[in-house]
Amino acid sequence: MADRLTLSRGAVLLGGVSLAAAMSVRRLSPLQAPAAASEAVEVTLTAAPRLFAPFAGISYQGLAYNGSIPGPLLRVRQGQRLRVRYVNRSGGESTIHWHGMILPNAMDGVPNLTQPPAPDGGTFLYDFVPQPAGTRWYHSHVFPQLIKGLFGMIIVEDPHDEHADQDLALVFHDVAKAASVDAAMRGISTAPMVDPFGSPERRAMGPEEKMGDEVGYAAHCINGASYPKTAPILVRVGQRIRLRILNANPTQTRYVRLAGHTLRVTHSDGNPLPQPVEVEALRLGAAERYDAWFEVNKPGAWLLQGLSADPMAFQQAVVVHTPGMEGATPLGSAQSLEGVRSFTYELAGAAQALGTRPRVERVDVRRSYVLGGGRYGSERWTMNGEVWPNTAGVIVRRGDRVEVRFTNKTDMHHPMHLHGHVFEIVEIGGRALRDPLPKDTALVDPNGGTMTWRFRADSPPGRWLLHCHNEIHMMGGLMTAVEYR
Ligand code: C2O
Ligand code: CU
Numbered sequence: 001m002a003d004r005l006t007l008s009r010g011a012v013l014l015g016g017v018s019l020a021a022a023m024s025v026r027r028l029s030p031l032q033a034p035a036a037a038s039e040a041v042e043v044t045l046t047a048a049p050r051l052f053a054p055f056a057g058i059s060y061q062g063l064a065y066n067g068s069i070p071g072p073l074l075r076v077r078q079g080q081r082l083r084v085r086y087v088n089r090s091g092g093e094s095t096i097h098w099h100g101m102i103l104p105n106a107m108d109g110v111p112n113l114t115q116p117p118a119p120d121g122g123t124f125l126y127d128f129v130p131q132p133a134g135t136r137w138y139h140s141h142v143f144p145q146l147i148k149g150l151f152g153m154i155i156v157e158d159p160h161d162e163h164a165d166q167d168l169a170l171v172f173h174d175v176a177k178a179a180s181v182d183a184a185m186r187g188i189s190t191a192p193m194v195d196p197f198g199s200p201e202r203r204a205m206g207p208e209e210k211m212g213d214e215v216g217y218a219a220h221c222i223n224g225a226s227y228p229k230t231a232p233i234l235v236r237v238g239q240r241i242r243l244r245i246l247n248a249n250p251t252q253t254r255y256v257r258l259a260g261h262t263l264r265v266t267h268s269d270g271n272p273l274p275q276p277v278e279v280e281a282l283r284l285g286a287a288e289r290y291d292a293w294f295e296v297n298k299p300g301a302w303l304l305q306g307l308s309a310d311p312m313a314f315q316q317a318v319v320v321h322t323p324g325m326e327g328a329t330p331l332g333s334a335q336s337l338e339g340v341r342s343f344t345y346e347l348a349g350a351a352q353a354l355g356t357r358p359r360v361e362r363v364d365v366r367r368s369y370v371l372g373g374g375r376y377g378s379e380r381w382t383m384n385g386e387v388w389p390n391t392a393g394v395i396v397r398r399g400d401r402v403e404v405r406f407t408n409k410t411d412m413h414h415p416m417h418l419h420g421h422v423f424e425i426v427e428i429g430g431r432a433l434r435d436p437l438p439k440d441t442a443l444v445d446p447n448g449g450t451m452t453w454r455f456r457a458d459s460p461p462g463r464w465l466l467h468c469h470n471e472i473h474m475m476g477g478l479m480t481a482v483e484y485r
Pocket of ligand 1: 097
């Protein structure tokens with residue numbers, strides 16, 4: 001009800017266009033915040049078309065859960081059961097995938113692999129106990145519904161969590177240009193690369209190199225709005241604030257910086273880091289999440305920003321200010337990473353010198369994949385030369401210790417994601433991580449870069465997808481599965 005009211009007020013003010021800007025930054029239209037103390041949380045999520053207009057002059061025919069982009073922020077307590085009645089009015093078949101959750105395979109939301117998709121006008125009941133604790137998210141697993149707006153954050157609260165004076169959910173997302181998505185799928189997109197100067201993405205590419213797989217974006221948002229329409233975040237001196245940040249962009253890596261502050265990163269994809277890391281900027285591949293804390297030491301106004309070289313990048317920002325500073329010009333950051341200490345897996349995992357081998361441990365199943373394809377004008381993105389569904393999967397038995405190693409022969413980073421498990425990164429580019437990093441999505445370096453994951457096959461049995469979370473690469477075939485037999 002409250003949502004309805006805010007949205008229609010926005011519509012009156014702005015000439016008939018429903019404005020997501022009316023949504024608060026601090027809470028995405030809360031269905032329950034904080035989590036209710038009941039045994040089960042019952043939610044209805046309805047997917048339907050929605051005109052999305054994050055700023056004047058743009059209106060985008062997207063898809064929304066319960067009328068909002070991003071979808072409602074879901075909060076549950078660890079151990080609570082979640083029952084989501086999914087009502088699909090999206091206009092096509094649809095599912096919801098619970099990214100980062102370990103759950104029964106039939107609840108994983110992969111069309112035609114773990115469930116028949118809900119037809120348009122149909123429903124599906126997702127019923128499971130969300131775990132592990134932490135910052136997770138949910139999205140459609142039917143292309144291109146994630147690109148169009150079917151995504152949201154879900155937080156599983158851990159009763160042992162460090163106390164925060166404020167716990168803020170921030171979804172970074174963007175509005176894709178439909179024509180560039182089509183062109184990128186055929187490998188002939190002319191959209192430029194917009195990673196910030198000084199980023200590894202930019203260093204990986206030759207100056208005149210054309211990839212043809214870039215998607216162009218028409219708007220950049222945080223929690224459904226573009227700066228200066230993003231709702232400011234009011235903080236007080238002395239407060240310790242926890243940010244839960246999700247990069248819901250379907251293709252691009254995002255760098256995130258809060259001017260005037262360092263960020264203490266405690267969780268990666270919702271999982272506690274071996275030890276917190278202090279950085280000036282976060283680096284989030286598509287689908288990655290970080291929990292990052294800052295302390296308010298002085299009065300002021302600062303911008304929390306997504307950095308990129310896109311001329312419209314300034315839109316992806318929100319003001320953080322202390323009382324009385326709402327009128328001040330906020331301090332911002334340059335759209336560049338030169339000289340900026342950014343988060344890296346090597347930093348968080350204490351990477352050791354070249355040549356050190358990963359911990360010697362028993363491994364029952366070993367698999368390596370060469371990531372390839374993606375030449376200009378080609379739609380193929382491959383694993384060992386094959387495209388899904390012809391890629392060879394990882395066959396495991398329950399209890400196996402599994403090692404998966406990637407060698408990336410393309411010149412793009414790939415945010416590789418495994419469903420239904422938390423893996424540990426144990427090796428990157430020949431260096432062992434002294435403290436393996438627990439994650440569900442990780443960027444594999446380009447131009448021959450390697451990465452090794454280890455995990456225990458102790459999730460519920462079934463078929464668990466393993467794929468690149470760049471939607472263009474996934475649809476181009478960069479996908480396989482871990483199969484319990
Ligand atoms: Cu977040 Cu297979 O996806
Ligand atoms: Cu990829």
